[in-house]
Amino acid sequence: MRKILLLASGATALALSGCGGLTGSDDAEVEVTNTEYPEQVYWGDTHLHTDNSVDAYGFGNRLNAEQALRFARGEEVTATKGEKAKLSRPLDFLVIADHSDAMGATKAIAEAPRIALLGNEFLLRWHDMLNESEEGALQVTAELIDGAAKGTLPEELTDPEEQAERTTELWNAHGETVDEYNEPGKFTAFMGYEYTPMPQGDNLHRVVMFRDGADKATTVLPYSSQGFAGNPENLWEHMAAYEKDTGGQMLAIPHNSNVSNGRMFEMQKYDGSPIDAAYAKTRALREPVVEVTQIKGDSEAHPFLSPNDEFAGFGDAGWDQCNLSCTRKMAPESYAGSYTREALKRGLELVHRIGANPFKFGVIGSTDSHTSLATADEDNFFGKHSANEANARDRALQPQNLGTREGRFGWHYLSSGYAAAWATSNTREAIFDAFMRREVYATTGPRMTVRFFGGFGFTADDMADLVKAGYEKGVPMGGDLTGGDGTAPSFLISALMDPESASLDRVQVVKGWIDADGNSQEKIYNVSWSDADNRKADADGKIGAVPNTVDLTKGTWDNATGAPELATWWQDPDFEADQHAFYYVRVLEIPTPTWPVYDALKFNLTLPDEVIKIQQERAYTSPIWYTPKA
Known part of the structure; x- marks a missing residue:
């Protein structure tokens, strides 16, 4: 595995920094409770x-x-x-x-003096099973869950x-x-x-x-x-x-x-x-x-x-x-x-x-x-x-x-x-x-640094000062955009790899919306990706898979196939001003080994074919919601 230690620069540095003051925007109604920009994840x-x-x-x-x-x-x-x-x-x-x-019940049953439970056949049985063997304790737990x-x-x-x-x-x-x-x-x-x-x-x-x-x-x-x-x-x-x-x-x-x-x-x-x-x-x-x-x-x-x-x-x-x-x-x-x-x-x-x-x-x-x-x-x-x-x-x-x-x-x-x-x-x-304002996101384990802002007035130039522009002209993940002048909302997105994990394959925007008939729809947009194998988006916006470099005999991979950071300005090409919608970001790492692979290497095991050995870990941001003007 190639480890990459990075110094923050450009959009990455902005993704990690914060600025004072919050002015809002005439085009976006912003629901936030903090009075200063969050500086750190x-x-x-x-x-x-x-x-x-x-x-x-x-x-x-x-x-x-x-x-x-x-x-x-x-x-x-x-x-x-x-x-x-x-x-x-x-x-x-x-x-x-x-x-x-x-709460604390099995611990209390197991650690109680046996003589104190002699009058309760049920609890005495559980006490003995909890203390006699791991199999007995597992059976007690199964009975608890099923009960x-x-x-x-x-x-x-x-x-x-x-x-x-x-x-x-x-x-x-x-x-x-x-x-x-x-x-x-x-x-x-x-x-x-x-x-x-x-x-x-x-x-x-x-x-x-x-x-x-x-x-x-x-x-x-x-x-x-x-x-x-x-x-x-x-x-x-x-x-x-x-x-x-x-x-x-x-x-x-x-x-x-x-x-x-x-x-x-x-x-x-x-x-x-x-x-x-x-x-x-x-x-x-x-x-x-x-x-x-x-x-x-x-x-x-x-x-x-x-x-x-x-x-x-x-x-x-x-x-x-x-x-x-x-x-x-x-x-x-x-x-x-x-x-x-x-x-x-x-x-x-x-x-x-x-x-x-x-x-x-x-x-x-x-x-x-x-x-x-x-x-x-x-x-x-x-x-x-x-x-x-x-x-x-x-x-x-x-x-x-x-x-x-x-x-x-x-x-x-x-x-x-x-x-x-x-x-x-x-x-x-x-x-x-x-948590209350939903300015949070999930990862499957790696600590990728992800920023996601939505607004009506962003331009590509705002990527030069992403955080300041994000808060002053729009809303962060978890926020609400209302109305606007009919122009499609645009988004500022930055993702930085975890220096102790894998580099990045791609950044996607997941959109959901309500169509004219009142039914919900969804679409996935690839908005930024690593240039491994000179990948290009086809007419449908699809891009090829990033190379899989995992070596299962060593539990390693090559970070050169991915990007240390991905950052972009993106505007919804399918926007309809009268349709309720949400947007969230999904960030994918390049392929890496799963934990059973490390077990197999540690204990010299042969894993069955059905075991999943390679995966692409990921991050999901909280959504940004768009509401049409009444």
Whole structure:
């Protein structure tokens, strides 16, 4: 592999810098809350599990919140199975998102004195299985997950009063740890948890993230999804009540829509009633971002929905066949409610029908790691859970069989992803506010630096001072453009490779819009690409594949085939002033090895043919929306 270390210059330097003041534009209505330009992109993971999650402990995780925070800050820790673990670069922020339901329960059952459980045959059985063998602990975890999906968990784990009593002490102690590791300007530790409704095994999970410290966050307990609370509207009401009572702030982040069986972005409410404007506005407020990529697959687009997109279907292997618990098969007809691009299009359709958009969200990536180790690096992947950490020789060859989900717990996992936030400082307030205004983007792991601005008055000359022009004459990713004089919007785009990863293949703009009949459409535009093999766009805008230089015998590639940076001015050639639309950027790296390749080299393994060995990692920006003048 050729490593390229770059000095910022030209458009790249502008992509990394910021300027003071915000004047706005006569042509664009700008919805922003910050009073200065974000100068730096901050990297984090908003979805990490520790030994306080019922499944993570059952999977074998024995690392606590403190060890998770130390690892994210760049310190070396010892993983559960004994291997030394360290990031090559620290993260800037972390949300520990342990499951709210039965938080700490498996840990408490396993570590309780056996004599104390003699009167409860059910819990005694689980206690013995958790302590006697890894296989027994995995079986307990399978029973927990399947029981949650079917609503058959024992009362000891679901009774609200007992759960609250068990959780209170743990949550307060967690708050003390998070506050201790929060260092404004250096590292941001957020309070958070995961809310996990799973009706009939369909994933409707959300990560809940606080803007506040423990003094406010611990005045409420993590909200349970048991019973009728599985309706996300109940979560939103809980969030509103918290904000009213404390003056604090919360947001929710849906994830793994790809295994929701079409329910995450369905065109009706949880109870089957029609979506109305009030619901749409509440959902857009409470859920400003969606986790589009993580270990359990990528949810951007699917070939069934986007047959003309040659790069749709990244990370689908094994994950598009059945719902989260694999208790229900997923038919292709359900995919429209499972993938974010289609959700963005559905949002425009609802604007056309009811005048409001429930699916007006930005995108991030995060890991959903259950090892306490927030790593999305292919050559530093510790697995989804501690039963298949980095020193488990056969994890890519013989997937763990948990319950009915055989075949999705090995090489099908992605080493993905991270959240990138354009914020004014590395603090809870600034990063949270970036999430709220959707000035965030997702990557599958590499830390590419991406800027994306939209406006009505940009020219190619604005690329010389991209950031200043972007904020003064338009809006950043996550923003809104309204009206204009009928001229097509134009965009300033800059992408800089991660110096520790691969160079760039291409930059694409993904457009969705509502046609004259009220139906949603999409189109992919190649707007900038590396000049490998003197590639040119054909009459349809298509360009050839970048050369594949991956050497599977060494786990290397040649960065000379890609570009260290790609930057361009682009104007929509198919613009219709009366059509609602959104635009987002997708950045693709050149081909690189997947984590099973590194496992094979490390342990001298022969990978089966079906294992995906080469991929093109990527970044997705939050959209910019265009609304016609009324």
